[in-house]
Amino acid sequence: MVPLPVANLMHHKVRSVFSAAGIGLGVCMVVTLGGLARGTLFERAERWESVGADLIILPRGWGSSATARSGIGLSDRYAAKVAAEHADIVQRVVPVFAWPIRLAGQDQQAGGIDPRDWPVLSGGRKLTAGRLFDPDGVFSRWLEGRLLAPAADGAAEQEITAAELGDPNHDGLELVIDERLARVGGWRVGQTVEAANHRWRIVGIAPQGVMLRVFLPRRTAQFLFAGGDIGHSTLMFVKLRGGVDVGPAARRLQRATGQDVVPLDAFRGMLVDQFGILFVYVYVVNGVALAIAFLFVMITLYTMVLQRTREVAILRSCGASGWFLVRAVLGESLLLTGAGTAAGIGLSFAAAAGIEAARPLLTVSITWKWLGVAAAAAAAGAALSALYPAWRATRIDVAEALTLE
Amino acid sequence: MMTDTTNILVAEGLHKSYGRGAAAVHALRGVDLRVGRGQFVAVMGPSGCGKSTLLHVVGLMTPPDAGRIVLDGRQVGCAAGERNALRRTHVGLIFQRFNLLGELSAADNVAVSLRVRGRAMDGQAERLFEALGVAHVMRRKPSQMSIGEQQRVAVVRALAHRPALLLADEPTGNLDSANSEALLELLRRVNRQDGQTIVMITHSATAAAAADRIVHMKDGRIVDAPR
Numbered sequence: 001m002v003p004l005p006v007a008n009l010m011h012h013k014v015r016s017v018f019s020a021a022g023i024g025l026g027v028c029m030v031v032t033l034g035g036l037a038r039g040t041l042f043e044r045a046e047r048w049e050s051v052g053a054d055l056i057i058l059p060r061g062w063g064s065s066a067t068a069r070s071g072i073g074l075s076d077r078y079a080a081k082v083a084a085e086h087a088d089i090v091q092r093v094v095p096v097f098a099w100p101i102r103l104a105g106q107d108q109q110a111g112g113i114d115p116r117d118w119p120v121l122s123g124g125r126k127l128t129a130g131r132l133f134d135p136d137g138v139f140s141r142w143l144e145g146r147l148l149a150p151a152a153d154g155a156a157e158q159e160i161t162a163a164e165l166g167d168p169n170h171d172g173l174e175l176v177i178d179e180r181l182a183r184v185g186g187w188r189v190g191q192t193v194e195a196a197n198h199r200w201r202i203v204g205i206a207p208q209g210v211m212l213r214v215f216l217p218r219r220t221a222q223f224l225f226a227g228g229d230i231g232h233s234t235l236m237f238v239k240l241r242g243g244v245d246v247g248p249a250a251r252r253l254q255r256a257t258g259q260d261v262v263p264l265d266a267f268r269g270m271l272v273d274q275f276g277i278l279f280v281y282v283y284v285v286n287g288v289a290l291a292i293a294f295l296f297v298m299i300t301l302y303t304m305v306l307q308r309t310r311e312v313a314i315l316r317s318c319g320a321s322g323w324f325l326v327r328a329v330l331g332e333s334l335l336l337t338g339a340g341t342a343a344g345i346g347l348s349f350a351a352a353a354g355i356e357a358a359r360p361l362l363t364v365s366i367t368w369k370w371l372g373v374a375a376a377a378a379a380a381g382a383a384l385s386a387l388y389p390a391w392r393a394t395r396i397d398v399a400e401a402l403t404l405e
Numbered sequence: 406m407m408t409d410t411t412n413i414l415v416a417e418g419l420h421k422s423y424g425r426g427a428a429a430v431h432a433l434r435g436v437d438l439r440v441g442r443g444q445f446v447a448v449m450g451p452s453g454c455g456k457s458t459l460l461h462v463v464g465l466m467t468p469p470d471a472g473r474i475v476l477d478g479r480q481v482g483c484a485a486g487e488r489n490a491l492r493r494t495h496v497g498l499i500f501q502r503f504n505l506l507g508e509l510s511a512a513d514n515v516a517v518s519l520r521v522r523g524r525a526m527d528g529q530a531e532r533l534f535e536a537l538g539v540a541h542v543m544r545r546k547p548s549q550m551s552i553g554e555q556q557r558v559a560v561v562r563a564l565a566h567r568p569a570l571l572l573a574d575e576p577t578g579n580l581d582s583a584n585s586e587a588l589l590e591l592l593r594r595v596n597r598q599d600g601q602t603i604v605m606i607t608h609s610a611t612a613a614a615a616a617d618r619i620v621h622m623k624d625g626r627i628v629d630a631p632r
Binding site: 007310 | 457507508562
């Protein structure tokens with residue numbers, strides 16, 4: 001025979017479809033909003049984790065906020081000091097000057113780097129097209145010469161025009177962007193883009209998944225975004241020698257520099273700390289969405305029980321136990337939820353594709369784990385929302401409902 | 406207590422009231438009724454005399470305020486679970502409005518009543534569909550059946566688990582005369598052929614005439630109960 005819950009749902013098709021759709025929307029919100037928050041955040045964490053270094057030196061006291069900060073942080077002297085005084089454990093120190101640059105309609109954290117440090121920062125990956133900027137260091141030497149060498153009147157030169165920066169003989173206004181940004185912007189090597197009040201030439205395309213989406217010469221970044229101060233960077237990566245323990249090395253460098261030194265793999269946790277409020281927001285929104293969805297289911301089931309008082313009474317008159325009725329109502333709730341969850345998961349994939357199509361730099365991470373969490377939450381919600389209607393079903397007075405006379 | 410093997414139902418001193426205080430309605434005022442095994446009893450009386458309440462009480466759908474009921478030799482207690490269990494195993498019900506589940510086919514209506522009783526569709530149910538002439542509507546939903554067919558399916562449902570006592574509440578109330586006659590003939594047949602005990606509530610003297618014995622009720626009391 002057709003199971004009673006199935007027969008009931010099929011008998012009220014429109015109501016069943018609307019109820020399942022309500023649950024589907026709730027599940028879709030759980031999966032998609034959570035996936036968007038995690039995907040966008042963890043995609044960034046994964047990119048940083050791809051750097052071929054072991055430690056990050058951060059300005060003291062920045063803590064987790066370092067993940068969101070840019071500009072002047074550390075004197076470049078630390079790079080030389082750490083490399084020279086801890087050469088027994090340190091293989092290389094890589095300073096990075098970070099600064100947000102608006103490209104493709106949104107701020108991108110750009111990294112001012114020295115091209116020789118590319119192998120470390122890219123984790124050994126090669127550009128997929130073009131070349132790195134300032135490959136032979138001509139621009140760096142030129143800028144250092146202009147800014148650090150005393151001028152005729154004894155003061156360092158500070159006035160450098162955009163035209164001088166972009167002089168083809170030592171072009172300092174060059175960018176390397178990653179494949180994803182290139183795809184979003186429709187950019188290729190050789191094209192120029194306007195950003196930060198300057199016109200930049202794209203000289204290389206980095207593979208997707210490298211630390212940042214935009215790279216530029218560190219000297220240019222320092223000059224433009226640190227008020228001409230080319231003696232400071234934002235942070236430094238440290239690559240340790242083979243076999244050196246990360247923990248003790250971090251503590252030693254922290255003592256020696258007085259700055260915060262954290263393992264690279266702590267970056268993900270720092271990101272979560274910094275943006276944890278985002279998850280709170282997402283979870284609250286999801287909770288509300290699910291609560292509304294299941295309130296909807298509860299009202300549907302409750303209405304159904306009230307509308308079918310006579311049917312429930314018929315079952316009761318046949319001797320149906322309370323548990324039989326509870327199972328029937330619970331069965332309907334779980335069926336509605338199952339259908340809604342399946343629809344919601346399908347909708348989530350569609351929403352993720354839509355979001356990534358509309359905002360290609362966002363990542364929606366839909367994982368089995370979170371699909372499972374959404375399904376489990378939906379099942380729990382189904383059970384809870386069925387309880388009251390089921391209880392009402394068991395309380396129906398058979399004699400009264402059947403009005404026998 | 407000695408086991409009563411001749412009576413399937415013994416009701417003694419049944420009282421039942423609805424409401425409280427001045428608004429209280431005394432539906433049953435000390436009803437005594439004995440129904441022997443294999444008897445076909447019709448309960449007649451004017452509206453409001455307590456016939457339906459009597460059926461609710463002896464059908465174990467509602468407990469009496471006072472009095473005792475012995476069903477198939479077992480004294481019925483007050484616990485809802487016990488009454489429910491006894492109703493499940495010992496009682497079959499036929500209603501004036503048939504009360505089939507609209508979303509289920511005729512076969513599934515019977516199957517679900519058996520499932521409630523922890524049983525599956527068996528030969529007895531299929532034989533009843535055949536015997537009552539509704540085998541051809543087994544796959545149809547109530548909305549696709551005639552009134553007479555619906556009532557006969559309701560009878561199949563009520564008898565499929567071989568109840569000790571079949572209670573029928575105005576079973577011909579919604580039927581035309583031809584269907585009424587057919588249903589009464591059917592009830593007579595299951596009573597005579599299978600020894601099925603039947604208690605039927607009815608307004609109709611014609612319907613009551615099908616029974617072996619007619620009990621009259623008035624103002625919550627049985628006024629005439631020939632054995």
